[in-house]
Each structure stands twice: as C-alpha cells, then as structure tokens.
Amino acid sequence: MSEPLYQYGSSYLDQLESEAVYVLREAAAQFERPCLLFSGGKDSILTAWLAKKAFAPAPIPFPLVHIDTGHNFPETLQFRDQFVAQLNAELIVGSVQESIEQGRAREETGPFASRNGLQTVTLLDTIHKFSFDCCIGGARRDEEKARAKERFFSHRNASGQWDPKNQRPELWSLFNGHKALGEHFRVFPLSNFTELDVWLYLQREKIPLPSLYFRHNRQVIERKGLLLAASQVVKPVEGEKVQMRTVRFRTIGDMTCTGAIESSACSIEEVVEEVAAASFSERGARFDDQRSDTAMEDRKRMGYF
C-alpha cells in the first residue's frame, strides 16, 4: 500500500499550511503591490503568521492594512500593535472616522447603527491611495454560504465588486492574476481551513491571540439573542439591561455588531473543545449577517471583504 502523503508532520494541518504558504507566495510573486488585510481577529492573525513563515528568514514582503472603524475593542488595537512589532511587519491604518469626516461615508444612526458597511468605503479608498492591486485576507469558505464559492484568487472589477457568475475557473494549482489597470484581486490563503482547523493550527503553533477570545468578565447587553459589550458606542435602549457575564468572543469585529458567547474557555485547548462541540456557527454571533439571508452575498457584490 502507498504511504500516506503529506504526513511529514503530524496531521493534515501540514497540508493546509503548505497550501496557504503556496498561495501567499503566488500573491507576492504575481502582484506588484499586495497587502494583507488585518482585522486583529484570529483568521487574519493566522494569515499574517503564515505570511511570516512563507518568506522567512526575510520579512513579510507586503504591509498589513487595518481598516479601523473607530469602534474597535481597545484590546484588539493593543494586540495589533504588539503582534505587528513581533512580526517585524509594516502596518497601514485606514480610518472609517476619517472617511466620515471627509464626507466619503455617512454614519448609520439609531441604537443598531453599525460602521461595518462603511468599512467598504474606507477599504476601497485605502486600496486606491496606496495603489494596492491585491488584498490578502483571512476569509474561509466554510464561514458562510456565499464564501463557499470563492476562489483563492478572487477577481474584482475596477469598482471593487465581485461577480459570482463570472469567476475565473481555478484549475490545479495554477492561479491567474492577470488583470486590467485599476482592477484588483482578493486572495484567500485560508480558503480550505474550517473554524476548527484554524483553532487547531493556532494551538499547534502557539500563536498569540487577543485576550477577547478567552473567558473574562464583561458588562454586556442582551440584544436579539446576542450579547453585545456595553461601551460608548453600544448603550442600552429601553427595556435592555447592562449585566455582568462571563463571556468570550468567537469572532472579533466591530463592537457594535460582534456578540459574545457565555463561555468558561480560558485556553486554546478549551476553545478547541468548545468549537468542536459548538452548535452555532461563528458568523451567527454577528449582527451584520442576520439582516437578511443573503446579507453576505449582497455585501460582497458591493466590494465588502
């Protein structure tokens, strides 16, 4: 019988790692000005980690770009700066607040207002400002229905939009990064990782993570079944109460739309156990996807990451 392939390490995680590294190197080689979109969440942390690995001992050959909504958790920003320093990477910050002040974006109002949609404007502005022709992101195909159809190399037209009916076929490991002037690509090295794979890999590599991912006590507001962190930007409306709970976050985004879950997991090992047994998908803990059944597809068409 033939020996199992890829078993140079201990598991199929090696295969996923090799694939992601291959994709990162293709992106670096095929594009003139790539960048890595860094949100401070675990997927982008992993992507940056793999980028470090792909080009070591050289530094990551492209900058990390953070689109700051101004509504980020302070823990995220603190972690971001430490992590970027640890990787010895270059960081560029695009500010949604600036876009609003320049009149490029208009803020939603009301208690459920979110700046999530506004990120698209700032992102496209940042891409334009730095002439990025490729944005590498940590999106995975298992996250959401629309993402199951994404390519590793996802072509966007000059206005940054995605046309699901007109995607380039991706065969073998041959990626076509050819494009017209002004067009750009989104590249997703973690496409074949699942949420559990990400956690298992983070665990194996002992990758540092923001404290938000682990158990802590926090003032929260229960809203539409989600636990939102009480803060300057999320305040209780009538009938809502601020209460102290023991929580952690499964995903890290904007404070206005990222829900916490009650959890006692305080180490990666415990998170892995919890994820494996979880009955709610992680995007279920995000408000922005609950707006409609096809919310993600609609935002992707508009150029959302």
Next chain:
Amino acid sequence: MSVGRDVLRLTTAGSVDDGKSTLMGRLLLETGSLHQDHVDAVTAHSRRRRDPHLDLALFTDGLKAEREQRITIDVAYRYFSTARRKFIIADCPGHIQYTRNMVTGASTAELAVVLIDARKGLTTQSKRHAFIATLLGTPHLVVAINKMDLVDFTEEAFHSIRQDFCDFASRLETKSLHFIPLSALHGDNVVEPSANMPWYRGSTLLHHLENVNIGAAINRVDFRLPIQCVIRPHQDFRGVAGRIASGRIQVGDEVACLPSGAISRVKKLFLGETTFQEGLAGQSVVLQLEDDIDAGRGDLLVRRKNLPHKGAQIDATLCWLSESPARSFQTYILNLAGRETRCHISRIDYRINVDTMHREESESFQVNDIGRAQIQLNEPLFFDSYKRNRETGSFILIDPVSHDTIAAGMIRGTTPDLSSLRRETQAKRNLMESERLVSLEEREHRRGHSGCVVWLTGLSGSGKSTLAKKLERRLFDEGREVFLLDGDSVRMGLCSDLGFTDQDRRENIRRITELAALLAAQSVVVICSFISPFRADRENARRRLQEKFLEVHVDCSLQTCEERDPKGLYARARRKEIENFTGIDSPYEKPLEPDLYLNTEERTSDECVEVLRAELQQRFTGL
C-alpha cells in the same frame, strides 16, 4: 480532539435534478457538520416555501440566483470531517453550460461521485461527468445511483444502470469504479446502511469515502520543484521557495535548475523555523543551495538524472472554458507550473464528442469543448506528460486581452508530425489499448528492466556496428533482454522492397522505428545501428519512442571512415559504382543535441561501450 488524519479531495457531479445538492446536504447533516443556526435558517426557508421535507439542497446552494432557479451554478467547496478523514468537496454544477466548473473541480480531486437518477438511468450528463473525471486523471470513480426510493429499492433497477455504466466505462481509463444504490432524501446508504435494500451488501457512501486509498494521483518518483520566488533577506542568504510538485528531496541531494542547467546540492530544507531532512510532494519549503546558482521564479528544480521533456511544441488535450472560441494563430499566454510564455494553437486535431466518445473534425473549440490540439510556444518549456505528472503536465491558457482563463490543458507529449498522427489514429481505431490484459508494468517487472531503443547514428565506417555488437554481447551476458537491429537484419526482409532514394530511406527508418517501438514495448533493449542520415527521421523516432529513445552520435572524420572502409563501399562510391552514398554524394545531417556523443577516433570501442553502458544504467530502470 479527534479530527481526520488525512484529507480526501472529492468532486461531485450530476444533472440538475439528480439530487446532488440533497446528497451533499445529507452527508453534512448526518456527519454533524452543520451548525444549528444553518439548520434553523434552512428549516425556516423550507417552511416558507411549504416544503414537506427539510430542503437539504439549501445547505449547499448558496447564491441568490441559485435559490431562485433552484440549480447550482458555480463550484462550491464544502468541508466535513470524521474521525478518519477531513473531506474537501468541490460541489460542481450539472448544467451543461457550466462544464468548465466540472473540469475545475476534477482538477484537484482524487475521487469523483457521479450521481445518476435511478428513474432516468444513464444520461448524457452522467457520461460527460464520468468522462471528464477520468480525463483529468481522478483516480477513483463512485457511481451513486440516487432516488432508489422512487424505483421501490429494486435490485433490477440498480443492476440495469450498473450494466449500462460498465458498458460505457469500458471506454474510459478508470481503474477504480464503485456503485452504490442510495436515497439522499431518505438517507439510505449515505451514512447508515439501508434497511430497504437488503440485497446490497457493499459499503455506504461515507464508509467508502473514509476507506478509499488516497494519494494515487501523486507522482512520488520524479522530483520537480517549480520555484515561486527567491528569498534573499541579505547578502549572506539566498533561498528558493516553492511547493514540491512531485517526488522527494533530501538534504545533500544534487539538483539541477532548468532552464539554465546549473547544478548544486541541497544545503538546508526548511519552512519558517522548522527544518527537514527530507521534503515530499505537496510540501511548501525553502531550499537553500550549496552554490549561488542563477535561479528565479518559473525555473524548475529537478534531479540531473531525471529530467522532464523539453520542447516548444506541445501535444495537448484542451478543455475550452471561454465563451469566445479557440482561434488558430491567436496569441495566448500559457502558464505551466508558474512559468508563463506566449503561445498559439498551431493545429486543432479533433474534438471529442463526449456522448459518443468519437473524434470529430473541428476547425475550432467552443465553450465546453474538449479536444486535441498542437500548441506552439514562443520559447521551449520543461514539462512531463499529464498521465505521469498532474502538476508539471497541466497548464492554463490566458487571453492577453480579457485576462480570462480560457482553456485548461493536459500535456500528452511533444507534437508528433502529421503523418504519424494519422497512422496513430488509424491504429488506435483497430486496437484499443485498454483491451490488453498484460500491462507494460507487468512485462517490465518480469524482465527486471524497462525497454529502450539505443539509436546509433553516424557515417558508414564510423564504428556503429562494432559498438552495437559489443554492447549487445555485454547486455546479453548480464542477463538483459537485448536485440540488435541493423541494415543486414532489415534490408533482406522487412525492407527488401526499398532502395536508397531519400523517400525509401525515410520509409526504411520509419519501419525500423515501428519495429523497435514494438520490441521496446516488450521491455527489450533494442540497439539500432543505422546511418540514418536525416535529422527529421530521427526526430520522428524520438517522438514515437519518447523517453525510451536514446540517440547516440557515433562520430569520426570522413577521412578516417574512408580509410577504414570495412566493406569497400567508399571506394565503390568514389568510382561512382554506388549512387546516393552518405558522405560522398548524399548529405549526413549531424544530430544537434544527441543524448550521447561518442568519438571513435578519440576513444577505443571498449571505452565507448563503457560510456554507453553507464548512460543506460543512469537513464533506464533496472539497466
């Protein structure tokens, strides 16, 4: 934490209503791979549409348009894992205009699930999918006969479809074929064995997927590493980065970099902070070499003694993916293992009618066409045949104007000339390779070595016959199967109707080539000793015999040949008693790049035989 130990990449295919998405939904649901909120969303959606069953297809039909039209229009990737394996499913649409997605899904798959509706039996679409899967070299085929509940779970229905499929599949090159009767809607034989079909004793679909042998599509023999980029953080460090496409490599091994041909040794193999002693196919690595050789993106690292083909003309099977049809002499960009070059289609040989498997004359390829074509490259590239190596035998064509990926190609070899192509077509009609019950591998195994053709070319009197006879004796004494073909052995019989005009000489060499090819296919070492003065004839022989061909130029000055003149032929030619004598009144076209060059004025015949023997040992298995 229990997660699979390895990965199976599979692709699914079926017609629009065969229930493919339902089957995928069933697999995801029953392996516990769906999250409760997805299940809730789908339950709510099914309820809104007043569907009595949970619409399992909704778990995989993601895009809006698909929900509206209730069809899958693009490849969707799905994941689930069991204690044994992680599964990556490329869920492909069955719609005829989206065949390109089927090709995409199959290109990385190790197993294809072809779905057949038990009520409808074998359809054109199922045939097309099975054909594409085998064409793309997917090692395992599973035929899932679905909707058995609608034919009362009868064995007859299952057997009748299986028989039809087997009749059709006898024309496909597939080694592993499995049939499973199931009902995706009700879950029979998907994860749990069916109580409704006690007559079926085979495994369930999931059991089969968990136990099928994987890794069959990987070439573990020929080391190939296409370089993606060079890593040079400072003056003192230089590494090449890439993913090992096939074979293996160890620290200390000698490598050659193509096209420069520069040789070095592996000093260090690593990724990040982890170093390895050995790298295997599929692994992304950085390779630090002993010497600072010229290597860059698009170059190929190989072993010096195991080289790929080199050529500027490629014979390929193309899958046309673009709405704009293929046009001869239009410039395209070809990407092969990360190296790009301009090219054009120099000839379209035929289109394959996927339904009948017949070849049809065609001037062009339309979207979803599959056929054979010859591609002329602007510079020579290094490649393997797709059958031997999926990674270095595949390419895509890119339109330089629209930038779209317009075709996928699988390399058959270097371009053969037109006449031999016709003959091959003729011969194949009469003799199907798949009908043979004894394979080349079996023959080679019995003999202990592979067959090959040692082609000695050179002027009369250059020493070919002496070398040929000594080499034959040497190999025979070593217990190898060897046979010498020379003028004496063919001119008396096989070619007794031929004279010495250019045309007759050409036909003479063609017959010898064919005979040598037949013998080599019996794993015989064939030594051909012929003047064979024309380069084109020898190149034809090379194309016919591919890597089994070893061209040896036995060289020596005309003056020395005339002095030796063992048969007194030069003297007779000088006296004009013989016409068209090579070297006197007929030209000898020297090989430009022979596999081996032997000068019989500088070396003794025994030394030459030594060199020849060593070359055979290096090139051919078991010699």
